[in-house]
Amino acid sequence: MGRLFQSEFLKLRKSLIWLLIFVSPILSLFLGLLESNEITNVKGAEWMTTLSMMTISHAILFLPLLAGVFSSFVCRYEHAGGGWKQLLAMPVSRGSIYVAKLLVVAALIAATQLLFVVCLLFIGWVKGYPSVIPWDSIAISIVGGWVACLPLIALQMFVSVAWSSFAAPLALNVILTIPNMLIINSEKFGPYYPWAQPFLAMMPNSSEGFGALNVSLVTLLIVILGSLGLFLSSGFVYFKRKEV
Amino acid sequence: MSNYIIETEKLTKKYGARRVVHQVDLKVKKGEIYGFLGPNGAGKTTTIKMLLGLARPTKGSIHIFGKDMKKDKLAVLKKIGSLVEYPSYYGHLTAYENLEAVRILLDAPKSRIDEVLSIVRLTRDAKRPVKGFSLGMKQRLGIATALLGNPELLILDEPTNGLDPSGIIEIRELLKSMPKEHGITIVVSSHLLSEIDQMATQVGIISKGEMIFQDSIETLRKRSSSKIKLTVNDAQSAWRNLMSNGFKTDVVQNQLFVDSVTDEKIAEIVSSLVKNDYSIYRVEEEKKSLEEIFLELTGGEGSL
Numbered sequence: 001m002g003r004l005f006q007s008e009f010l011k012l013r014k015s016l017i018w019l020l021i022f023v024s025p026i027l028s029l030f031l032g033l034l035e036s037n038e039i040t041n042v043k044g045a046e047w048m049t050t051l052s053m054m055t056i057s058h059a060i061l062f063l064p065l066l067a068g069v070f071s072s073f074v075c076r077y078e079h080a081g082g083g084w085k086q087l088l089a090m091p092v093s094r095g096s097i098y099v100a101k102l103l104v105v106a107a108l109i110a111a112t113q114l115l116f117v118v119c120l121l122f123i124g125w126v127k128g129y130p131s132v133i134p135w136d137s138i139a140i141s142i143v144g145g146w147v148a149c150l151p152l153i154a155l156q157m158f159v160s161v162a163w164s165s166f167a168a169p170l171a172l173n174v175i176l177t178i179p180n181m182l183i184i185n186s187e188k189f190g191p192y193y194p195w196a197q198p199f200l201a202m203m204p205n206s207s208e209g210f211g212a213l214n215v216s217l218v219t220l221l222i223v224i225l226g227s228l229g230l231f232l233s234s235g236f237v238y239f240k241r242k243e244v
Numbered sequence: 245m246s247n248y249i250i251e252t253e254k255l256t257k258k259y260g261a262r263r264v265v266h267q268v269d270l271k272v273k274k275g276e277i278y279g280f281l282g283p284n285g286a287g288k289t290t291t292i293k294m295l296l297g298l299a300r301p302t303k304g305s306i307h308i309f310g311k312d313m314k315k316d317k318l319a320v321l322k323k324i325g326s327l328v329e330y331p332s333y334y335g336h337l338t339a340y341e342n343l344e345a346v347r348i349l350l351d352a353p354k355s356r357i358d359e360v361l362s363i364v365r366l367t368r369d370a371k372r373p374v375k376g377f378s379l380g381m382k383q384r385l386g387i388a389t390a391l392l393g394n395p396e397l398l399i400l401d402e403p404t405n406g407l408d409p410s411g412i413i414e415i416r417e418l419l420k421s422m423p424k425e426h427g428i429t430i431v432v433s434s435h436l437l438s439e440i441d442q443m444a445t446q447v448g449i450i451s452k453g454e455m456i457f458q459d460s461i462e463t464l465r466k467r468s469s470s471k472i473k474l475t476v477n478d479a480q481s482a483w484r485n486l487m488s489n490g491f492k493t494d495v496v497q498n499q500l501f502v503d504s505v506t507d508e509k510i511a512e513i514v515s516s517l518v519k520n521d522y523s524i525y526r527v528e529e530e531k532k533s534l535e536e537i538f539l540e541l542t543g544g545e546g547s548l
Contacts, residue, residue: 007348015336077334081374086332086389089296090349091322244298 068173158235279444325395331386335375379406
């Protein structure tokens with residue numbers, strides 16, 4: 001498994017696609033910096049209000065899109081040069097190949113999330129926010145957003161493995177992500193739409209938060225974990241049986 | 245336990261109702277260069293994909309190194325180097341990095357990369373991205389990748405595709421030397437008989453998914469039954485004359501052909517012709533070429 005990772009990272013490092021991890025955090029950085037100070041002046045809540053501001057573009061659009069782009073990409077170089085034939089004739093199990101690719105994408109999303117925190121801290125430093133940083137709330141938001149991306153990665157990996165076209169999985173991803181802008185405002189559908197979950201999980205203080213989390217327990221179990229289980233197992237079974 | 249490196253039994257592959265491979269019993273002994281021959285679309289690549297676990301057989305079994313492919317796939321694949329259809333590569337990586345990505349998976353020593361690069365003569369181009377390579381260079385890289393893990397069995401599908409004549413000779417000599425020097429067993433597929441003829445020790449011929457011949461190359465050559473060709477001054481009248489004397493011959497384009505008969509019989513024919521005042525210019529033996537045998541076996545639809 002470790003060897004598969006090394007090999008995947010070698011293939012990834014040389015393609016410049018991983019640079020996309022910087023795009024969304026940097027955009028969020030500007031949004032955070034330009035934001036008017038009126039709202040942020042709520043005493044003690046500066047950090048979290050800025051985080052909410054930055055989350056809007058980052059989690060509604062970029063996280064779901066990046067999950068798709070990265071998934072398509074780690075499959076693209078296998079499709080393009082006949083890599084699947086070579087990779088699947090290696091003495092490594094198909095299951096671990098699939099999991100390695102999923103984890104590489106998850107790692108890239110995690111890196112994006114970490115950069116997002118770095119940008120938040122930078123804004124706080126520039127604007128002179130209180131030195132008491134609400135690490136707990138930030139961590140919940142960041143990790144929650146990452147976990148909510150996992151089902152999207154699982155689905156995108158499935159279609160990226162299945163379709164040799166690079167554009168088709170991306171198109172599907174965009175089609176599923178665009179409705180986010182409407183759906184997150186809907187109390188009825190928002191909690192059940194997997195593509196809306198990164199935003200709902202990252203947005204602090206949503207009213208029905210479960211315990212320390214930003215999403216309710218039902219959403220967490222049924223929508224995030226349920227769709228993760230469904231997409232992951234169907235993709236996994238498909239890949240195990242795929243003929244190259 | 246059998247002494248075969250590869251042994252398939254009634255190997256069958258169907259795509260829907262279409263039978264691509266039908267009841268193939270492939271048998272490859274250790275140290276052989278097994279030439280897997282057949283016209284395009286005969287089922288060579290599908291068979292090879294099944295051997296490598298890339299495609300699942302519809303029916304039948306595969307044993308490699310005496311192990312069942314269904315149960316011990318990874319242990320078997322560890323000892324196989326392969327190249328299927330066209331070479332696989334990552335265009336954005338250099339030749340060296342391509343090999344490194346595979347080396348990590350095989351857990352081979354780093355020094356092996358330089359070794360295989362020099363074997364296929366790519367050392368000078370090792371630091372260039374592979375997307376700029378010619379087909380021949382990609383093919384060499386594919387062969388280098390197949391050799392990377394010091395395999396005991398090499399399975400190469402059309403390995404000389406896209407190579408120039410000197411490259412073909414080079415790869416052919418390399419493959420021929422391997423069983424002797426390293427005890428490697430090689431399966432090499434081709435639609436070109438001449439290619440197989442020049443390196444294989446065993447031949448399997450597949451046509452329309454079925455194995456129609458499997459034996460040593462010598463046995464295939466023995467099939468080339470010979471004919472005696474006589475060139476005389478007046479073939480038509482000589483033929484009539486021989487017929488009346490009870491000798492059976494054929495006339496094709498003013499030449500007489502006698503199906504392989506004993507030396508005495510030929511002598512009698514010649515002396516009969518001489519007695520009847522025919523001038524005999526030539527008496528030659530004509531062997532059927534391997535190409536003709538191949539066409540005969542594949543029912544004339546073979547591409548050569």
